[in-house]
Amino acid sequence: MSAPQHAPRGADQPLPAGAGGVMTVADLGFDGPARLLAGYGLALERVADGAAIPGSYWGEPEAGIIGDRVYARADTPVHSLLHEACHLIVLPPERRAAVHTDATDSIAEEDAVCVLQVLVADALGVGRERAFADLDAWGYSFRLGSARAYFERDADEAFAWLEAHGLVDAARRLRPPQDAHRHADAGAH
Numbered sequence: 001m002s003a004p005q006h007a008p009r010g011a012d013q014p015l016p017a018g019a020g021g022v023m024t025v026a027d028l029g030f031d032g033p034a035r036l037l038a039g040y041g042l043a044l045e046r047v048a049d050g051a052a053i054p055g056s057y058w059g060e061p062e063a064g065i066i067g068d069r070v071y072a073r074a075d076t077p078v079h080s081l082l083h084e085a086c087h088l089i090v091l092p093p094e095r096r097a098a099v100h101t102d103a104t105d106s107i108a109e110e111d112a113v114c115v116l117q118v119l120v121a122d123a124l125g126v127g128r129e130r131a132f133a134d135l136d137a138w139g140y141s142f143r144l145g146s147a148r149a150y151f152e153r154d155a156d157e158a159f160a161w162l163e164a165h166g167l168v169d170a171a172r173r174l175r176p177p178q179d180a181h182r183h184a185d186a187g188a189h
Contacts, residue, residue: 022077022078022133022134022137022138023077023079023126023130023134024074024075024076024077024078025072025073025075025076025077025081026074026075027078028078028126030044030046030072032124032125033078033081033082033124036120036123036124037070039176039178040089041068041093041177042068042069042070042089043068043070044069044072044081044085045069045070045072046072046074047071047073048073050073053076055069055100055101056071056101057084057102058080061073061077062076062077062080063076063077063080063085064084064101065084065085065100065101065103066101067096067097067099068088068093068096068097070085077138078126078134079134082117082120082121082124082126082131083113083117085117085120086113086116086117086120087099087103087113089116089167090109090113090116090162090165108157108158109161111155111157112158112161112162112165114135114140114150114151114155114158115158115159115162116167116168116174117135118131118132118135118147118151119168119173120174122174123174128148128151131147132147132148132151135147
């Protein structure tokens with residue numbers, strides 16, 4: 001298993017040349033992500049510019065999660081919003097209710113979330129290329145050296161986890177939210 005490591009770069013770790021400027025929610029808007037999350041039974045809560053973000057594990061401007069809600073500001077990186085949302089998407093509703101700030105309870109689940117966020121970025125129109133670039137720019141660390149390499153060559157276990165939980169099909173395609181819920185309700189969780 002690759003066990004991706006996640007930690008935002010500190011002020012003493014500048015982004016590599018050409019990587020600064022990850023896509024933010026201001027670039028994408030709130031409406032598309034809100035619609036997508038609603039399909040999974042989640043709500044996107046817009047936080048006022050400069051205000052503290054409830055449930056943010058890493059602190060501002062990173063997204064936060066509490067229960068079935070994802071919190072973000074306009075300056076929140078899209079990859080952060082998607083990553084935190086995917087933590088909730090992979091959980092059955094009864095487990096979501098207990099979530100506050102930190103949702104992962106296993107490396108397998110964290111790996112699945114990393115893969116799912118790329119698929120969700122694609123579905124949202126952000127695209128895989130942008131998702132890969134922003135994950136790398138933010139400072140995710142993967143055994144094969146990049147988010148793309150992990151996704152394409154090292155994520156078999158994560159895809160298997162997502163398929164077992166009804167979130168992707170056998171061809172590794174994201175199931176539409178209503179299909180994912182039907183599959184999960186049939187006993188995948």
